[in-house]
Amino acid sequence: MKRMVALLVVMALCGCGRPGGELKRITIGVSLLNLSNEFIVMLHQAMETKAKELGVRLIVNDAQRSAERQVQQVENFIAQRVDAIILNPCEVEASSPAVDKALAAGIPIVNVNSETRSAPTAFVGSRDEESARIALEYIARRLHGQGNVVMMHGFLGQAAQIKRDRGAKEILAKYSGLKLIAEQSAEWDRAKAMSLMENWIQSLGPKIHAVFAQNDEMAMGALLALEQAKMKDKVVVAGVDAISDALQAVRDGRLDATVFQDARGQGSGAVEVAVKIVRKEPFQKELFIPFQLVTRENVARFTSASAP
């Protein structure tokens, strides 16, 4: 019902049109999860590049992980009457009011990278489950379907953690020979992951055949701990995100694999879709940018793609 009303409002506003709208430069408000995260920084750079190319203006706000701040930022965008909003949601539930408010005010809103409970005008991102599936399939291949896996979770309860967990467990269920012998949160953090891996090396030691870390920061921490214990050659380590440190480690033959999440594709895709909506051109309601497995064999291709 609410969505119907919102849709009517959108249609009504579109019908009225804005005189001289074609002459005015398009302005897009962007609220980002956290600009102290390398991936989000890359996402932001891709948006700016695309915006320059299309000649639109971006107003970029950093929500610093706070959904409450994010909602305030979107309220400010509404007050400024921007033409469209790009939301990189902090949280599934808590960021939803931002979407509702924008739609109620008749401003199209595009979610990028992660989802909210409320449906936005369009979504651009990747299926997080897929990234974990790709990593686990790789581990299964390397272990020939037989062995013990440990998993490092991100912040419990965040959308990425829930989905990567789900994707990983799907693949683990598929291979009866793969056993998950320990799982624990290292909160996306390299130092915490290093401590956790050191503790696992003590309690599980040679029983560990592979580590799946739900992001690369944690994969790097696990890698450092394994190297320090001189166990790296016996354990397969895979992460997700393809941050530059991880790509370098893959290139050096230290990290076995990471999964490339295309920040560039997502960032420029979001701006493109937002501009199409404003210009009333046809657009894809859900644009999925695929993940790709990165190993030593193909890492050369990704170096340039992810370089900021």
Added chain:
Amino acid sequence: MNSVKSWLSRFGLLVALVVAGAALATVKPVFLTVPNLINVVRQISINGILAVGVTFVLLTGGVDLSLGSLVALTGVVAASFAHPGDFPVVVPVLLGVLAGAVCGGVNGWVVTQGRVAPFIATLGMMTVARGLALVISDGKPVSNLSREFTRLGGDCFGVPIPVVLLVVVTLCSALFLGNFRLGRYLYAVGGNEKAARASGINVDGVKWFAYTVCGALAGLAGVVLAARITTGQPNAGVGYELDAIAAVVIGGTSLSGGVGGVGGTILGALLMGVINNGLDLLNVSSYYQAIVKGIIIVGAVWLDRRKENP
């Protein structure tokens, strides 16, 4: 008499530590192996260095909430000068420590000259230092660090260098607080500021000194963290200040100042490290880990205080 009491309280904590260790060792024999114990002390080294530093500030009756951000800032500063072939390894180390000392000095200056409550002054520094870390690093981790630098986070003849640093820092601090006049002044200022001022102690100078030492040690911790995780992370160290303060308070230093010392602080940090390690060894779910840790922190302080004032 007072020292007997404080020794008793330290002893109580030691008993708690031994009990926790014995319990863990029976359930998980691997806990008591040498590699795992080295593991525990390695993992507490960063929190330990921070905790020793903030002991100085807490003794004067102040508090420092900027530690976590200082760890990030100084780690980024050090990492920026630690690329292979850039400078000899002492340069990034000294610059990291210096950056921490300067920020600590500013904290002390704002507290003493601006008469700003320490909670607020260091809260401001917490935000400013985090921002500076992001500006310097452009929001991205500073990686590609030289082997000489990252070795500071590794082992030397089987002994982790961070642990060596923690031991040196602790011994020097204990010696200083117990035997130097300025060290005793820290207790005097925290115990009764008016009395200290009346007896001719330069209270502002003493406080400024405490914040500067605390900042410098946060700088050392930042350098060690960057070396350990082989990168300077602008978003590292979130919440580290609270872990450090918890270790100090578990160790018997009063939040209102004047009572305590670094010996207790180290035991407090050790207890937290043992709990952390033990919960991981037992593979306790992260949900429950958070609950258990909170209860143990409060419980340890509660038992300790009951013994002091029966």
